[in-house]
Amino acid sequence: MRKNDEILQSKFEGACSKLTYLGLGETKYKDEVIYVPDFYPGEEGEVLVSYKRNGQYFGKLLSLSKPSKDRIPSECPYFKQCGGCIFQDYSYEKEKEHKRLLVQNQLHKITGIDVDVNPTIGMEEPSHYRNKIQLHFGRDKNGSTVLGFYKEGTHVVFPVKKCLIEDKRASDISSQILALVRDLEIPPYQEENGTGELKHLLIRTSFHKEQILCVLVTKDLKFANRDKLMTMIQRCCPQITTLVQSINGKKTNVILGNKEVVLYGPGYIEDELCGLSFKISARSFYQVNPEMTETLYEKAMEFADLKETDVVLDAYSGIGTIGLIAAKNAQKSIGVELVPEAVKDSIENAKRNEIRNFEAHEDDATSFIQKYAKLGMKVDVLFMDPPRKGSTPEFLAATKELKPRKVIYIACAPSSLARDLKELLEDYSLDAIQPIDMFPRTAHVECITLLCRKDVKNS
Template identity: 45%
Template sequence: MKEIKKPTETVSIIGYNEKGNGTFLSNGMPWEISNVVEKDVAEVDINYKNREARLIRIKEKSPYRTKPKCPIFEKCGGCQIQHMIYSHQLEYKKRIVEELFKKTLKKTYTIKPCLGMDNPYYYRNKNQMVFGNDPKLKVISGFYVEGTHKVINFDNCYLQDDVTNKIVATIKDIMVKLRLSAYNEDRKTGLIRHVMVKRSFSLNETMVILVTGTEVFPGRNNFLKMLLARHPEITTVIQNINPKETSAVLGNKEIVLYGKGYITDCLGGYIFKISSQSFYQVNPKQTVVLYLTALKLANLSKTNTLLDAYSGVGTIGIFASSLVDKVISVELEKSAHLDAIENAKMNKIKNVRFFNDDATRFLINMARRKEKVDVVIMDPPRSGSTPQFLQAILMIKPQKVVYISCNPYTLVNDLQTLIKDYEINTIQPVDMFPQTNHVECVVLMSRVKE
């Protein structure tokens, strides 16, 4: 018997979930759908059997809706909320944090307004593009279509710096002229897998990293000559070799093809060395806002010993160095650790000690030696900290903990351990990633249990 197709429904969007998708009710059940904004009235097709809803059209536009700048916004997975006016993006991010804290920690906390940008476009200092070949073997580059391994081809990303957009477009053009193809993981043929461009906006230095599937680079000299002729702003070029079948972009082996192999950036009056593999915040303007917010909340004094955990290239510790007696900086990634040491030397800072170690192991050993610090500033990866690290904090008993997180979900999970002995004083969202559903948070905690 032929299935009778149910008519579409008209629904009102009442809120959002953590992915930035709009939510609505139908038959008393909650549903989610992408590319809608709160207070939109939308015509949707609901598949009750598969629990899926599909947007047909917007019947009445929300006052919070705007036309996305990017023509491929609905296809690309890079942005999720570019269709929201920016003030509403900030409100959405504050709300997500508020709901997460209430749901996970079983308490209503006051969340400060999310700190936004004057211009929430072209803010990224790092551009990372995947390269591929279309069915006609034309070289393409861009991001993956959300939820797939299919490359969507484009030359202009509205989050990336304009210079990096142009460099990636030039690389595609040079590959065509030199008859070079993108790397094919299945066949193990072709050359370039990814291109990463890192920029120093303040000092106008540019690093280009060409990630190849093999060390053999046909026409390398001609490639470099053509690239540098069209982009004299490039100060260094690196070939990174990654032959593995992996989702990781960078491999372990590198060859410096041009320049010194790194760039330097000025952030908050300090100079920082950035290598190809070092973590460095991608939004320099908001990074200064983030770090100054964290230090203001920490309210450091000249007698304090500060532990800077997951320290990267030493940015936070160096920012804090003039405010405290000494800083202990811990970073696992070797190249970032070496950059951090160099950064302290370049800035003539002598009260920071750098340790190349796993943060969890380092803090556990501190606790076993019964060593103390006054303040811990921690900025772990998106996956959050570890239970052992958090327990070690409870053992060394710092008076204050400042937790900087790029993932509020792992943040609230980690805070469940710390609130045994610590009180949450301040929760400050910072918009490091406009047009996306990501939000950074700074949380100040003070010790309350003796």
């Protein structure tokens, strides 16, 4: 047996030296790094080396002999199972500082530059902020229907009565719907054999309006007691302003199906952001933390410092939130988004807010900016909010060719941000970087970065 194999299932007394970018505690055993959840810097305790994945060892904290002064009691009974809110028992001030250092360290590691990252802007009360919740139907060991989250790394559903980061209204609705499903004996979908009907429950809430969208994801359009269930939901949950059925008959990790049926209400809700009204449907990309989204976009506009003569390009524009907010202070705002439904929503959002200097394009962001640069079109300020994996080398090359005066880069993954900045820093200076805690109690952090073209600053 190789030496490394002997480490598995070993128990040892370890000390946590630091947190990783995923929020795991780092300790060592026999010169090997062991990653341990719920283990904070300065703590000591007994650790079990439980498994090895992709050449890395992961452990489980069995007991604490020296807890950190920053460890706090957790009110959530589920966080160690779901793996989402890994910082539920950690000081929020320390969590925000960890996220600042995470951004700073990733930038130094990947770009080689040292930069002062601003203190993380967080929430006054980091709870009940999510306006979108996705729950899954399943069965417990006794065969009863349950509604909850997947255990980390599995599709095993564990029941959840309430989540400390979701809108409180969602907890009430999910409990009522579960009771109705049990009364009507409608079976949950079972992945292993493809039987059952109910797959997922999606709830979206409006922050500024008393509106709630509820989406029931089922395997089939019609099933036993379907009409009775929908009628009873409407009667027992009057706070739901629109109910949608999404049909997803595939065995897939994708939540929503391709077919949707609006059972009552308009099929969408509305919310307000930075003085504008937005339509939000089941598929719409809309930030999950409305309070901090306003902070994020206000900071983006502060960094942009738009002029009345500016032409703005909003890449990866979704339903047009950034582009429409920017349009209020620019000559023209252009949004580009690949998802057809999102483009349609952005056009409708422009109309509902009577914004006439915004245009939306259905296109891949890289393809669009390449064509725009080739045509020599004018863009003064580029907003880019790519997915977690970041942008593409071709997009970044076209950005340098297009030569906007400023680039406002919004990122949800510091490592992807740092990789992309490495390309842009040839022509741009990094003038500010601001972490925004859009996802309190989780390992994730959003960043907004101000890049200014060097030849403009120095001219």
